Amino acid sequence: MRKLFKNKAALWLIVLVIILGIAVGILNATKNDTTIFENVTNIIVTPVQKLFTNIGHGVSDFFGYFSDVDKLRTEIDALKAENSELKKEINQNESSRLENEQLRKLLNMKQGNTEFELEAASVIARNPSNWYNTFTIDKGAADGIALNQPVVASGNALVGRISEVGTTWSTVSVITDSEHAAGAQIVRSGEFGICEGDSGLAADGNLRLSFVSKNANIIVGDTVVTSGLGGIYPKGLVIGKIYKIRPDIQGISQYAVITPETDIKNLCAVFVIKNPLD
């Protein structure tokens, strides 16, 4: 080991790395803009990543098919029996279906007036590092995507926000990321809090509801939505359900563990809200 440090170049390199590393860390702490090099690299890389992601899904579906073959055989028999029963029921339910269809049309019309302007996007890559919970989507500035636009899954379930925008790609910082925070409200009681990513909880796919007073009216199973405070997220996007309630270290407040409404790790497609605060 002494031989290693006999060479002054090695020692100088270590010193240089420490200085440069700290400088880079400080300079990038508030970085929001995408550099031209990042943009060009990702424009080239993202189409190939998209291809690889699709191949990956194909391979996993293929092997999944073979592993499930026995299970499927028994399921087919059960389904055949169920099928004949259902055919009888279909005839009986025809009138109900027509009524349902009409109601659905009315509901869609109503939603059409108040819904957000959504841009559908595919998830093409995850962050290569274990330090960040972000993923890349195949839509960018060319599709009208802008910084901080909220990202949701079906059912207006909050996924995160746009944290970086390239020409044909964007990065989504997900709600479980440690750099992510959003104003939150409990639907049942109206209590407010801050929903934030926590490195300890992120591994299980959960996040934290902080700044909840000790006497706040919260129970396990409560639904948590965005409060609309903070200027990024509109009110009412579903964050998730309370899974655990714990006292804070100081004992003057408490925090809750939230299980997100959507399975973020296995998302394939999302929607970007292009007019969140209209």
Next chain:
Amino acid sequence: MKVAVHGIFLAFFLIVQATWLEAIAVFGVKPNLFIIYIVTLSCFCSKKEGAITGFFFGIMLDFVIGKALGLNAVLLLALGFLTAQFCEKVIRKNSVLIVMLITLITSVCYELFYYVVSFVGDLEFKSVFFRTLLPECIYNSLMTLPVYFVIKKLSNRLWVDKGEIIG
């Protein structure tokens, strides 16, 4: 020829690290192919080559991660240089176990430095250490096994000048 080989590995890692590696993540932690490649390569090549390759792999990784631009470049440069120096001066005859051990140690240094520069004060160390840092370092060490044999095979053709230190 060497540049082409590094280029192919770089392109492959940039794609796979962000896509297919998710499928082999253990407890949400995936290995870092960039560290594994640079460390293993540096056990077979010169300090200069280890440092330059480390820098280019790092800067490209920074572009894709999109955070702390330059940090991976600086860290992988240092990792490449120091590993090559260590293998040249201290270890006369490397073996897969030694390279796995070097990967484990360098991964710990790399991830600790990354934590100190980017997350200290924001993330609780104990949770980061046991949930991310330690599993990733062990995973990196294990994944060195296949990478070692690929690079060893290639080294016979590409790095013959340092053939005497190959175990």
